[in-house]
Amino acid sequence: MTDARADQYACTESVLDITPDAAVVSNLGVASYVLASVSDSERARNFYQWGSMGVTTAVGLGLAISTDEPVTVLDGDGSLLMSLGTLTTVARYDPDNLTVVVWANDVYGTTGGQSLQASQTDFAGIAENSGLDAVTVRNTEAFADAYRDATESASVTVIVCHVDPVDPDARPPFDFPYIARRARDSLSTDTM
Numbered sequence: 001m002t003d004a005r006a007d008q009y010a011c012t013e014s015v016l017d018i019t020p021d022a023a024v025v026s027n028l029g030v031a032s033y034v035l036a037s038v039s040d041s042e043r044a045r046n047f048y049q050w051g052s053m054g055v056t057t058a059v060g061l062g063l064a065i066s067t068d069e070p071v072t073v074l075d076g077d078g079s080l081l082m083s084l085g086t087l088t089t090v091a092r093y094d095p096d097n098l099t100v101v102v103w104a105n106d107v108y109g110t111t112g113g114q115s116l117q118a119s120q121t122d123f124a125g126i127a128e129n130s131g132l133d134a135v136t137v138r139n140t141e142a143f144a145d146a147y148r149d150a151t152e153s154a155s156v157t158v159i160v161c162h163v164d165p166v167d168p169d170a171r172p173p174f175d176f177p178y179i180a181r182r183a184r185d186s187l188s189t190d191t192m
């Protein structure tokens with residue numbers, strides 16, 4: 001198997017380029033730090049998670065059900081591993097406005113790069129066997145293509161993107177209610 005890996009910064013930029021209006025729910029730690037690095041700091045639809053490990057995809061599902069607008073989850077492999085059952089719930093609801101990206105860096109990057117002990121785990125296979133469409137990508141161009149396809153699909157697609165670990169300096173705002181309120185107020189919630 002090839003060990004090529006995509007660039008998480010460039011892939012996150014692709015997300016914002018391809019879906020500039022999407023609500024982006026980013027996993028605690030590195031996924032949020034990278035999103036903050038490549039975003040306008042005033043981007044209200046960046047719903048950064050702070051501290052709450054293992055819930056990002058579930059939060060994204062809830063958001064997608066409550067709005068007609070596009071919702072993209074940027075999850076981490078260690079965090080998704082804590083809550084794999086969420087994928088079956090995503091498949092049960094299958095909202096047409098939700099896309100799930102998993103940054104597969106094989107480590108708990110945010111807490112210092114401890115090994116995930118899960119490099120053999122086939123996250124795309126798990127997603128498919130949970131009833132979802134899934135694709136694995138290993139470079140930035142393939143990610144952009146897969147992401148464009150996923151956002152045009154009527155079903156939820158899980159994109160497992162193999163990336164090198166990164167250690168950004170940027171941090172999102174640390175005011176949790178502000179982040180949540182700002183994201184919520186930026187979305188239409190007529191479906192609620």
Ligand SMILES: Cc1ncc(C[n+]2csc(CCOP(=O)(O)OP(=O)(O)O)c2C)c(N)n1
Nearest residue numbers: 029030051053076077078079107108109110
């Ligand atoms: C329940 C819980 N356990 C542990 C932590 C500490 N913690 C914060 S981020 C993190 C690692 C997350 O790993 P992953 O999802 O792979 O994302 P990465 O940091 O690699 O981008 C850990 C262990 C936490 N915040 N909550």
Ligand SMILES: [Mg+2]
Nearest residue numbers: 077078107109
């Ligand atoms: Mg990780």
